[in-house]
Amino acid sequence: MTAAAIDFWFDFSSPYSYVANDWIDALAARHGRTVRRHAILLGATFQAAELKSPVSYPIKREYSIADFGRSARFEGLPYELPATFPIPTQNAARIFWWLHDTASPQAAADWAHAAFRAYWTRGVLLSDAAALKALAAESGLDAEAAEAAWNDVTWKQRLKAENDAAIADGVFGAPFFMIDGEPFWGNDRKAQIERWLGSGPF
């Protein structure tokens, strides 16, 4: 019997998703689990939940921005606040689903790593068509095909369906994890996830 996969929802524009995306595979592997990634748009879940980004509250903004970098460095990750933040990430997310469905979940995961790293360490604007095509090429993808995919209604609808499914599953932020039916929200639930995987419900 195979242990159930860990569902992991993320948005490329979420710094805590960038951090969690880096540790989730190794953590899952240590406990004989696999990871099922879901690229979504946080804006859609914020809208459904009537929430806002933490940086949209003036008093929290300065703290949050400092905490992004501190949380990345805590995990030993390179980090640099992009000059433009937040950004719309639907095109990068559509590339994820295009790769997921036409190549493999691993190809999509590789893209997730590349896109997160590009935006959160070099400020590569995933919202800019030319920058995104260049990143796709740099990542070994067919850049023209990637651009065609993000403009294709098939992948637009695929992403929308994933957003809707995430909201239906109770996802209201990112990173968000579901493990054996137990929801965990936030990069800062790593220790709880580790204990859950190691010794079960607590």
Add this chain to the structure above:
Amino acid sequence: MTAAAIDFWFDFSSPYSYVANDWIDALAARHGRTVRRHAILLGATFQAAELKSPVSYPIKREYSIADFGRSARFEGLPYELPATFPIPTQNAARIFWWLHDTASPQAAADWAHAAFRAYWTRGVLLSDAAALKALAAESGLDAEAAEAAWNDVTWKQRLKAENDAAIADGVFGAPFFMIDGEPFWGNDRKAQIERWLGSGPF
């Protein structure tokens, strides 16, 4: 030279403050630090920051309530969601400051432990005058004097001044910590606080 104290702000109605209140002393002591407690009213900081409690967002409510208990159990603490939550905590907070200023910071810390434990494990209504007097007596305090204190303008103003000072210091939630000028918000920043105390800025 004595290492600087850790400032710790909390509200008795905050479940994550209850959890953090339990581990902060031992963590500080491991690193040769002391803790300076500040009882505040989260409502005042939420108002200043235009924020709301997580349980006030319908989609987050169920998750948040489950996470309260999970986060307490993660730290090995007894926990039971009070039948009435949240509650106004100004009287319990005024007792804290009355003890702090007329007895000692340690007496106030002892009260903080007692009041947190009473509300978060037995649902003792800190907002109810009779229940609060009974808890004060049970905690070895003069219950009549405690009641007189929470009705006294001196302690009302003391608490208000602490709320104002907290907001001025950038506190926008609880638990909130300030260590050597570095702010940490949330029970879930425990691991980052531990590293900061152990090896300095990162």
